Amino acid sequence: MRIELDPAQHDRNTFYRLLTASVVPRPIAWVSTTSADGVDNLAPHSFFTVACVSPPMVQFTSVGRKDSLRNVEATGEFVVNLAPEQLFEQINATGTDFPHRLSEFDAVGIAREPSTRVKPPRVAASPVALECRLHSTVLLGDSTVVFGEVVHAAVSDAVLVDGHPEVDRMRPLTRLGKDEWGTLGEVLEISRIRYADWPDAQKS
Numbered sequence: 787m788r789i790e791l792d793p794a795q796h797d798r799n800t801f802y803r804l805l806t807a808s809v810v811p812r813p814i815a816w817v818s819t820t821s822a823d824g825v826d827n828l829a830p831h832s833f834f835t836v837a838c839v840s841p842p843m844v845q846f847t848s849v850g851r852k853d854s855l856r857n858v859e860a861t862g863e864f865v866v867n868l869a870p871e872q873l874f875e876q877i878n879a880t881g882t883d884f885p886h887r888l889s890e891f892d893a894v895g896i897a898r899e900p901s902t903r904v905k906p907p908r909v910a911a912s913p914v915a916l917e918c919r920l921h922s923t924v925l926l927g928d929s930t931v932v933f934g935e936v937v938h939a940a941v942s943d944a945v946l947v948d949g950h951p952e953v954d955r956m957r958p959l960t961r962l963g964k965d966e967w968g969t970l971g972e973v974l975e976i977s978r979i980r981y982a983d984w985p986d987a988q989k990s
Contacts, residue, residue, distance in 0.1 A: 868914040
């Protein structure tokens with residue numbers, strides 16, 4: 787038995803809570819930007835994924851018009867920093883609605899490091915940083931999807947094994963429903979099956 791839910795018959799927040807509790811776990815884009823006035827902003831966005839392989843592009847969604855979105859629109863640049871487990875409390879704190887004139891880096895006490903290709907700084911303690919230039923935005927209802935082309939990547943050698951970032955070394959956080967966050971649990975590994983190797987494939 788299922789409970790059937792029509793979004794048209796529920797208020798916005800009720801269905802938002804359903805979506806964020808059902809679409810889990812969600813990777814976190816810890817987005818650093820710099821305003822036109824030179825104020826560095828840092829905020830977690832849990833509607834985030836890869837958008838394109840070639841050219842490499844990522845996307846995150848701003849629910850409402852937050853500082854990250856306004857800064858990206860003004861400057862055309864941002865950095866996606868991986869949100870590691872050991873910075874859990876700091877990542878959560880950067881979600882606070884600080885005034886536009888106040889930098890989350892300074893308010894929360896997070897160390898910056900210079901980016902290579904863009905103006906917004908990277909989070910010094912983040913194991914992976916993707917420096918991006920704005921490709922486009924798409925307004926969808928009360929939210930804006932931001933697409934950025936990755937123009938540079940910086941990866942800590944501490945998380946690399948044979949040149950490949952290892953998830954058990956990066957220890958990425960994820961977002962769940964309510965005030966819940968997820969940490970890295972059991973990692974399953976399996977190779978994709980080619981159709982040529984599928985049982986009975988030669989008979990079809």
